[in-house]
Amino acid sequence: MSRSLEPLLTSRYGIEESWKLANAERAGAYEVARQALTTRKPEELREEVKKANIRGRGGAGFPAGVKWGFLNRQDGEQIYLVINADESEPGTFKDRSIMDLDPHRLVEGAIISCFAIDAHVAYIYVRGELAFSVARLEQAIADARQAGYLGERPFGIDHAIEVYVHSGAGAYICGEETALLNSLEGRRGEPRLKPPFPAVKGAFGMPTIVNNVETIASVPDIVQMGGDAWSALGQLPGDGGVRIYGVSGHVKNPGLFEAPVGITMRELIDDYAGGMLGDRPLKAVIPGGSSTPVLDPRRKVDAPNEDHPLHKWHGQSEIDVPMGVDTYRALGTMLGTCCAIVMDDTVNMVEACRNLMRFYKHESCGQCTPCREGTGWLVDVLDNLCNGRGKPDDVDLLVNISNNMMGNTICAFADGTAMPMLGMVQKFREEFMDAAIHGLPDGVRHDDSVRSMVEGVA
Amino acid sequence: MAFALTPEREQQVDDILTRYPERRAALLPVLWLCQRQNGWISPEVVEYVAERLELSTAIVKGVVTFYTMFFDEPVGENVVWVCRTLSCDLRGGKAIQDHLEKKLGCTAGHTSPDGKFTLLKAECLAACGQAPMVQINDYYYENLNVAQLDRIIDAHAAQGGEDAAAEFSTCATFGAPHGSRGGSVTSAPPPPSREAVRLASQPPPANDEKGEGS
Numbered sequence: 001m002s003r004s005l006e007p008l009l010t011s012r013y014g015i016e017e018s019w020k021l022a023n024a025e026r027a028g029a030y031e032v033a034r035q036a037l038t039t040r041k042p043e044e045l046r047e048e049v050k051k052a053n054i055r056g057r058g059g060a061g062f063p064a065g066v067k068w069g070f071l072n073r074q075d076g077e078q079i080y081l082v083i084n085a086d087e088s089e090p091g092t093f094k095d096r097s098i099m100d101l102d103p104h105r106l107v108e109g110a111i112i113s114c115f116a117i118d119a120h121v122a123y124i125y126v127r128g129e130l131a132f133s134v135a136r137l138e139q140a141i142a143d144a145r146q147a148g149y150l151g152e153r154p155f156g157i158d159h160a161i162e163v164y165v166h167s168g169a170g171a172y173i174c175g176e177e178t179a180l181l182n183s184l185e186g187r188r189g190e191p192r193l194k195p196p197f198p199a200v201k202g203a204f205g206m207p208t209i210v211n212n213v214e215t216i217a218s219v220p221d222i223v224q225m226g227g228d229a230w231s232a233l234g235q236l237p238g239d240g241g242v243r244i245y246g247v248s249g250h251v252k253n254p255g256l257f258e259a260p261v262g263i264t265m266r267e268l269i270d271d272y273a274g275g276m277l278g279d280r281p282l283k284a285v286i287p288g289g290s291s292t293p294v295l296d297p298r299r300k301v302d303a304p305n306e307d308h309p310l311h312k313w314h315g316q317s318e319i320d321v322p323m324g325v326d327t328y329r330a331l332g333t334m335l336g337t338c339c340a341i342v343m344d345d346t347v348n349m350v351e352a353c354r355n356l357m358r359f360y361k362h363e364s365c366g367q368c369t370p371c372r373e374g375t376g377w378l379v380d381v382l383d384n385l386c387n388g389r390g391k392p393d394d395v396d397l398l399v400n401i402s403n404n405m406m407g408n409t410i411c412a413f414a415d416g417t418a419m420p421m422l423g424m425v426q427k428f429r430e431e432f433m434d435a436a437i438h439g440l441p442d443g444v445r446h447d448d449s450v451r452s453m454v455e456g457v458a
Numbered sequence: 459m460a461f462a463l464t465p466e467r468e469q470q471v472d473d474i475l476t477r478y479p480e481r482r483a484a485l486l487p488v489l490w491l492c493q494r495q496n497g498w499i500s501p502e503v504v505e506y507v508a509e510r511l512e513l514s515t516a517i518v519k520g521v522v523t524f525y526t527m528f529f530d531e532p533v534g535e536n537v538v539w540v541c542r543t544l545s546c547d548l549r550g551g552k553a554i555q556d557h558l559e560k561k562l563g564c565t566a567g568h569t570s571p572d573g574k575f576t577l578l579k580a581e582c583l584a585a586c587g588q589a590p591m592v593q594i595n596d597y598y599y600e601n602l603n604v605a606q607l608d609r610i611i612d613a614h615a616a617q618g619g620e621d622a623a624a625e626f627s628t629c630a631t632f633g634a635p636h637g638s639r640g641g642s643v644t645s646a647p648p649p650p651s652r653e654a655v656r657l658a659s660q661p662p663p664a665n666d667e668k669g670e671g672s
Binding site (some may be wrong): 162254362 | 477478479480482483484485486487489490493511519520524525526527528539542543544545547548549580581582583585587588589593596597598615627629630632
């Protein structure tokens with residue numbers, strides 16, 4: 001089993017003024033792009049990315065190499081690369097670090113990727129709040145262009161490449177790839193019906209690949225090491241490489257950590273994030289952004305059957321299963337963005353759930369009725385539970401509303417709301433029933449805070 | 459009175475238009491330019507943008523109202539967004555909001571009586587490991603405590619946004635207390651079981667032992 005001992009993705013983060021071209025180049029930036037564009041064929045590069053088994057880092061975990069293979073260009077069509085930097089999934093804060101601390105890695109990845117998929121233009125769609133990241137990226141792009149790495153003849157070859165930054169304006173839904181494309185085209189960020197998928201008809205009606213920032217930023221390492229070697233850094237089959245893990249909430253050292261695919265949640269919390277804040281017990285952890293169903297450390301993996309993908313971990317805690325796209329799906333949750341929200345035993349799950357459902361109510365684009373109405377009703381019911389106006393039936397009502405949202409809308413937003421809601425009720429049902437009968441217990445504030453201000457701060 | 463962009467910004471619009479195969483795609487970037495100049499998207503701005511990009515005012519207005527960051531009414535000199543999503547609330551986001559409401563003399567969603575600050579609740583601003591945090595205008599202020607927040611707000615009131623950001627924003631250090639690391643982020647010692655790179659900063663000491671709750 002191989003481990004990544006040296007940081008790859010984040011190797012330049014520690015360099016003084018790492019975002020400047022000269023400093024990044026001294027640490028190797030653009031060497032891979034130069035080599036790839038001047039000595040390799042696009043199909044070879046595509047093959048490396050495919051062999052790398054890189055699962056999309058934006059949350060859905062689709063293999064990026066396979067996605068690239070879906071491109072279907074008709075005569076005269078132009079291919080676009082769109083990089084999704086609309087990082088807004090609650091709990092997720094990894095892409096911003098790439099844009100702020102090593103923008104040249106993203107630009108280099110974009111150059112190689114454009115060459116590999118035969119695109120001439122890449123758009124980086126950055127969420128509107130990140131004005132600072134936009135400025136860093138624009139400077140990086142201008143410097144790379146000045147150096148001859150972008151423009152009409154990047155590295156002297158006959159394949160024009162331009163990279164543009166497009167700023168959003170505050171809408172979580174624009175992280176959904178078709179909503180993002182609408183937003184890029186100057187429309188309201190409402191998701192489109194699929195098919196046609198973006199690889200067939202995407203930006204401006206042309207075949208388009210939409211990839212997450214971290215996915216594209218991994219491309220230079222993949223090309224340099226070779227897809228097989230990069231894939232082998234991960235510890236799970238079909239799920240390769242290293243990734244940036246994030247931890248927020250009740251841990252001693254919240255932050256970002258680079259590690260191979262396949263560490264466990266327990267390792268992430270205890271070894272990387274320094275353990276629980278104040279050494280309190282871990283109550284629950286949302287593994288990869290708020291749309292991924294919660295994990296309960298008390299629950300054991302139930303996989304007695306030898307064919308079950310999780311049989312190896314039968315009887316162990318949920319948080320001891322290696323974090324991978326497929327392992328977590330088998331566990332009934334999702335790996336998502338790999339950025340965990342950790343909650344200790346002082347958190348009331350009904351209250352936490354209400355906080356998240358308010359997020360979804362606010363961010364629903366309103367296009368589909370089950371989502372627009374469903375998110376509102378979930379918040380109303382949870383408000384009642386939190387305010388002592390609940391009824392025991394309300395718990396099943398939450399389940400009922402969620403089930404009526406799943407699969408009934410244009411995009412995955414409604415599923416991304418219903419799944420964590422159902423997970424919460426399934427795993428912490430007693431707490432919801434308790435709230436329905438007695439309201440929130442003493443000590444939990446009955447306003448909209450999950451937890452009162454921490455000591456030494458207020 | 460009709461709205462017009464400054465000549466430099468007009469130049470930028472021309473430049474933006476070259477980036478896209480369709481004129482309409484320039485809508486968000488042009489709205490941003492206008493809002494930076496005008497402070498908000500007034501009806502006059504909507505008319506200007508519609509004419510410049512050859513769109514109907516209804517289409518422009520429809521886009522403006524979809525996105526939270528475009529203001530369709532005037533706002534204060536500084537706009538304060540306080541993150542209230544789960545990761546921030548687990549570490550005191552609500553108390554940050556309460557404190558701001560008291561200090562600024564207005565509730566979330568409103569502008570302070572002196573017109574200097576508009577206070578808004580925000581959904582996840584992607585700084586979860588550096589919670590609690592606020593965004594003021596274009597900049598992030600992370601790993602906050604109330605004393606630090608007071609200094610930041612006072613600086614905005616006294617010096618204006620850009621100067622205050624230069625002094626206090628944690629953008630350039632990715633969450634680290636400003637000035638402490640000169641913009642670079644170092645790796646922490648590896649955890650016992652394997653190598654890892656720690657990227658974000660430690661919370662400031664006052665925040666460190668906040669496990670006990672209240």
